[in-house]
Amino acid sequence: MNNKFIEELSMNHWQALSTLFYDGWVLRFAEGYTKRANSIHPIHDSTFELNSKIEECEKLYSANQLPTVYKITPFVQPAHLDAVLEEKGYSLIDPTNVQTLELANLNEPRLHSVQINEKLDAKWIEVFCKLNHVNYKYKHVMERMLANIKTKKGFITLYNEEQPVACGLGVIEREYIGLYDIVTDSQFRNQGFGEQMILHLLRWGKENGAKYSYLAVVADNEPALRLYSKLGYSEIYKYWYRVRKES
Numbered sequence: 001m002n003n004k005f006i007e008e009l010s011m012n013h014w015q016a017l018s019t020l021f022y023d024g025w026v027l028r029f030a031e032g033y034t035k036r037a038n039s040i041h042p043i044h045d046s047t048f049e050l051n052s053k054i055e056e057c058e059k060l061y062s063a064n065q066l067p068t069v070y071k072i073t074p075f076v077q078p079a080h081l082d083a084v085l086e087e088k089g090y091s092l093i094d095p096t097n098v099q100t101l102e103l104a105n106l107n108e109p110r111l112h113s114v115q116i117n118e119k120l121d122a123k124w125i126e127v128f129c130k131l132n133h134v135n136y137k138y139k140h141v142m143e144r145m146l147a148n149i150k151t152k153k154g155f156i157t158l159y160n161e162e163q164p165v166a167c168g169l170g171v172i173e174r175e176y177i178g179l180y181d182i183v184t185d186s187q188f189r190n191q192g193f194g195e196q197m198i199l200h201l202l203r204w205g206k207e208n209g210a211k212y213s214y215l216a217v218v219a220d221n222e223p224a225l226r227l228y229s230k231l232g233y234s235e236i237y238k239y240w241y242r243v244r245k246e247s
Contacts, residue, residue, distance in 0.1 A: 003237050004075045006098060006176075006214050007043055010036070013171035013178040015148035017141070020060070023048045024077055027057065029064055030145055033138040035094070035241055037145060039069035046077040050084060058244060068244040074237050082242065090242035095219040099233035103177075103206045103213060109199040111192075113159040116204050120146050124155040127164045132183045154204050158197040160188065166197040170205050177205030179215040182224075194227055 016028035016037040024044035030037035040057055061068040070090070072082045086092070117124065120143065129139055146153075151173040158166040168182040179201065184194045202213055215233065217224045 003098075004043065004073075006100070006236070007041070007073055007075060009173055009176055009178055009214065010216070011041065012151065012173060013149060014180060015145050017144055017148070022057070023053060025053075025057070027060065029066065031138075031141045032066055033141045033145065035069050036071070038066055039071045039241065041071050041073075042076045042081055043073065044077060046081075050078065050081070054084070054088070070242040071239060072242055073239040085242040089245050091245055093241050093243055095238060095240045096216050097219055097225070097235045098214065098216050098237050098239065099228055099235050101202075101213045101231065101233045103202055103211055106202055106206065107199060109196045109203070111158065111160075111196040113162075114156060114197065114200045115159070116154045116156045116200070118152065118154060120153070120155060124157060124167060127157055127167050128181060128183065131164070131167060131185050132181070152208055154201060154208075156197060156201045156204070158193055158200070160193065166193045168197060168201060170201045172205055172208055172210050175209060175211045177202065177210040177213045179213060182215070190223065195231065198227075198231060 011026065014034070014036050016030045018029040020027040020029070024042070024046045026041040026043065028037050028039060028041065032038055046053070058068045070081070070085060076082065125139065125143060128134065134142065146169070149171055151171055154170040156168050156170065157164050165188040166184040169180040170177045171180065179198065182194065182198065205213065215228065217228060219238070
């Protein structure tokens, strides 16, 4: 499978509120909630003069009260875009690993106090916002983004003695389940709860036709990297963001 395919899935599975296609680039807007949904994804052929195109994008994001952010993958068009942005003073932030896993030989989860809903509900939103310390102003934006996902979704919560201690989202499309919003309560980390929750989510994905999984993890998140390695995930490519320095 072409790795660029994963980029396509990731845009489908983490929806922006509005999308603008501009000469091969995908410009995404979601009122500032997450860089992934408020950035430029330059993954298709680019034909316009580059400096003018960058300037127009800056104007568009500025008009929407957003910083200009580019997601830089191995598939950017044109190929020298990252170097051009660096020359223009764009900062490099959040190097991230994209990893995949074949689901043929999953371990059985040991803990079974989990709930998986295929429709977004207020309870999951409340748990996620609490565990991930989401600013209240973004709550309704996140609800609209998640409601925009058009393929099969699984919203999972893992409980310990009836207390929600971990939650996450799985989205299935074309035999892949993408994992998003994986978070464990800070008081319950390093106790195996995250691993157990992911095993349940992957089982659910497999039962619903997924043969593979993918996820993205920030490169300096050592605990998450160890967990995903233990589960069998392996890196297929890296990406990072270029952010315009505000004068």
